[in-house]
Amino acid sequence: AQSVSQHNHHVILSEAASLELGCNYSYGGTVNLFWYVQYPGQHLQLLLKYFSGDPLVKGIKGFEAEFIKSKFSFNLRKPSVQWSDTAEYFCAVNASSGGSYIPTFGRGTSLIVHP
Amino acid sequence: EPEVTQTPSHQVTQMGQEVILRCVPISNHLYFYWYRQILGQKVEFLVSFYNNEISEKSEIFDDQFSVERPDGSNFTLKIRSTKLEDSAMYFCASSGPIQNTGELFFGEGSRLTVL
Numbered sequence: 001a002q003s004v005s006q007h008n009h010h011v012i013l014s015e016a017a018s019l020e021l022g023c024n025y026s027y028g029g030t031v032n033l034f035w036y037v038q039y040p041g042q043h044l045q046l047l048l049k050y051f052s053g054d055p056l057v058k059g060i061k062g063f064e065a066e067f068i069k070s071k072f073s074f075n076l077r078k079p080s081v082q083w084s085d086t087a088e089y090f091c092a093v094n095a096s097s098g099g100s101y102i103p104t105f106g107r108g109t110s111l112i113v114h115p
Numbered sequence: 116e117p118e119v120t121q122t123p124s125h126q127v128t129q130m131g132q133e134v135i136l137r138c139v140p141i142s143n144h145l146y147f148y149w150y151r152q153i154l155g156q157k158v159e160f161l162v163s164f165y166n167n168e169i170s171e172k173s174e175i176f177d178d179q180f181s182v183e184r185p186d187g188s189n190f191t192l193k194i195r196s197t198k199l200e201d202s203a204m205y206f207c208a209s210s211g212p213i214q215n216t217g218e219l220f221f222g223e224g225s226r227l228t229v230l
Contacts, residue, residue, distance in 0.1 A: 105159075106157060106158075107155075
């Protein structure tokens with residue numbers, strides 16, 4: 001079964017700072033990878049996803065993530081954060097073949113951006 | 116944009132009481148899920164449901180839990196006799212309609228507090 005680790009549990013940044021949130025997974029087969037975001041008082045929503053192809057994927061609101069297969073990583077980045085990026089960020093992975101399609105989530109990273 | 120809706124948003128109950136959490140998935144989706152998040156911990160998979168039956172469940176989903184799709188729209192999670200450790204945010208999600216890629220659409224969650 002797959003598992004996901006998010007190493008940064010709480011991140012505090014000032015506006016315009018750069019962001020990188022770590023995500024590592026363990027699974028021996030091919031995977032689909034996701035970042036979800038939960039803004040205060042709202043539902044979890046998809047930020048970006050990787051299924052195949054270009055390992056650098058771009059999502060909404062200027063976020064991007066890079067899949068590095070050799071490192072089993074899918075880190076989320078944004079060059080310049082805004083106050084409105086304050087939210088909880090979740091990395092998730094599911095097996096794209098030969099395994100469970102059920103996504104496994106990390107524990108989340110709480111990001112606070114100070115204006 | 117279609118969305119997953121959950122009720123209630125917050126429920127407080129006494130230990131040992133039965134609780135039913137309700138979800139209305141996106142109408143043309145075929146796969147339904149319940150996840151939960153205990154405060155400060157991972158988002159944990161509970162159960163998935165497809166074609167009117169449970170397709171997968173985690174070890175958390177013991178005999179105290181059940182799911183039902185009583186009509187064409189609602190998807191419910193029942194906890195028969197709540198325990199203190201059931202206090203958590205419960206998220207309903209759906210995906211589909213054709214292939215289960217692992218991309219989920221979440222509701223806003225139901226916060227359950229067991230006293």
